Amino acid sequence: MSAERTLAVILVAAVCTFATRVAPFLLFNGKKPIPPIVRYLGEALPPAVIALLVVYCVKNVNWLAAPHGAPELLCIAVTALLHVWKRNNLLSIGVGTVLYMFLVQTVFI
Template sequence: MPVSATTSLLIILAVAVTTFATRAVPFLIFPKGKPIPKTIEYLGKVLTPAVIGMLVVYCLKDTPVAAAPHGIPELIAVLAVVILHVWKRNNLLSIGAGTVLYMFLVQAVF
């Protein structure tokens, strides 16, 4: 369904305002020199690993372990991601290499 130029501009404006607000509001709520509440510091420490863990569970939840190839490509790719991340400490490298390895395994090997 085609969208009119006015609707497109309104969508772009809404996205731009929302994006700007998500960047600006933290500076308004927590101005420089004011201590950050302990709850916010705690959330800053635990949310990233929690989200990554949830994504891993979501990605692996439908892995067929009862049928061939029994989740072997997924296991190899996950191990590669873990090893690369522990070795290099680079999220982009470990996730990117794990994705490429997994795609290679499911398309060419298994």
């Protein structure tokens, strides 16, 4: 891929990302009440997305062969407990990811 094409792809991705971040502020600027369906989706989608990510992360684990999913289950538990304790998405996901990388590269080789 040429440099111009790569730059164009990055530019389009950046504009689309910016547009999706700005759209809620333009649509729901505080003057109008937020529609009930949008409020419901704001409450229901985050746990559903996290559940899908957990399923996706363990879908290829071979439960019958060593280490029997131990690093995955341990990191899911650490991530969940840390999130319940600190209520910080970045911290819990970051620690869970770093712990998983450490475990699969050093402990569960």
